[in-house]
Amino acid sequence: MPAPAAVPAVRVDGVAVRFRTKKKDVTALREVSLDIAAGEFVAIVGPSGCGKSTLLKLVAGLLAPSSGDVLLGGERVRGPRRDIGYVFQRAALLDWRSARRNILLQAEMRKIPGERARARADELIRMTGLDGFEDAYPHELSGGMQQRVALCRALLHEPPVLLMDEPFGALDALTREQMNVELNRIWRETGTTVILVTHSIAEAAYLADRVVVMSPRPGAVTEIVDVGLPAERAYAATLASPEFRAATGRIRELLGAVSAHD
Template sequence: MTMERRTTASDPAPTAGQAPGGRAAPAVRLDGVCVRFHTKTRDVTALSEVGLDVAAGEFIAIVGPSGCGKSTLLKLVAGLLAPTAGEVRLSGERVRGPRHDIGYVFQRAALLEWRSARRNILLQAEMRGLPPVAARRRADELITMTGLDGFADAYPHELSGGMQQRVALCRALLHKPPVLLMDEPFGALDALTREQMNTELNRVRRETGPTVLLVTHSIPEACYLADRVVVMSPRPGTVTEIIEVGLPAERDYTETMERPEFREAAGRIRTLLGSVSAHH
């Protein structure tokens, strides 16, 4: 396990798809990002000087105290929120508004009750105007990949919470997004189902290959799934430390929990978050 901390880059702005010096641009870059909200009674700084580079195909987990700006960070990457200062780039291109090429999975599956699992997944294709035949083929591939065979025609009320989140994951992956954002997607599930979904997500991610940013409050989940874990400070949120987990890509859940790399990374995160709690 190694720890690192990224400082704000001062290089000239790269062209789309490139980093300074002609290197491939990071899939996601946050450079000196600050977010301030203004209300009638006060100004709130949600994020302060956040810097982060995420390589293509990398899985990043983001942990930190409640209210530190983790979800705000995902909204910045999605283009749903503009930074007050600094910039956000996807593959070298500055994010200037809502990005339609990303995938987004939320804590609640938000399925339409009157549509079957397959038709909920295909809603993405309808909204994007994707070719129907290819979209249906892709949906069927994802249904098989996520263990939903036999439930494609079931309605949301006939599905467990874990199955509903599988549908939401399929919907987010239907258009083969290069970047997948996940905001506490398994937070409402029971412990056993959450472990099963962690295992499923690890496998699906290896088979589909997107860059993933996952917000979670679960340290074991972060360490099991991620290549690196970003630990954030209390509000105003900034990057306290970035921890490289150092686990193999293919990970058995039970065996991984006993690996020294997992224990070391999880222990370091607990120490950092414990220090945070002690001083706030």
């Protein structure tokens, strides 16, 4: 008999989100369906206001769908989930806490035993290249280093799913490239399932196994583009590869088509 299919790490099944403003009813998402395998890296791109961040909030349990279901590891999401990590565009660090103590805030909130939390924090600090900056305060860190601290904080409890909402959008171009390379390496080392929302087509294609292209509001999946690159990706070589050029070309074509239609 054939082996049973693996349960997706994330399943979005026929999800719609509708809400009412003072003037009208608005549909943010319509009939969105998506399966993400354990350990997969999926990026989501689309026009502003198409519901990309809304989709992340559904997976995190911060927002309930108007119809359809969201499942994590086969379990229906019914409210805020403690088994995910979340990284936002702004690092949102506490100014009065050092980098290490900002990371360990996650442990305090989740009641993770101190010794275990400190060992995990040390591992993540090494992994993200923050050695020597553990005791620095946020104002002493660059924007890229602040985002590394935020990433460590999100990964401290070893979540099976990491959600990232435009985490590098406020960084300069060079720092953003460096963070892309770091994120690729960290993803490979941790095996975490990652869902990244980004407005950068190049970032999406460099980092992801698949790129979900969404339509203008009401957001729906226009197409899912398979990038076709190995997990380990040297930055310059990847950007010059035919697979990368084909993926970014197709994504641009799709976004251009939906923009023209809109």
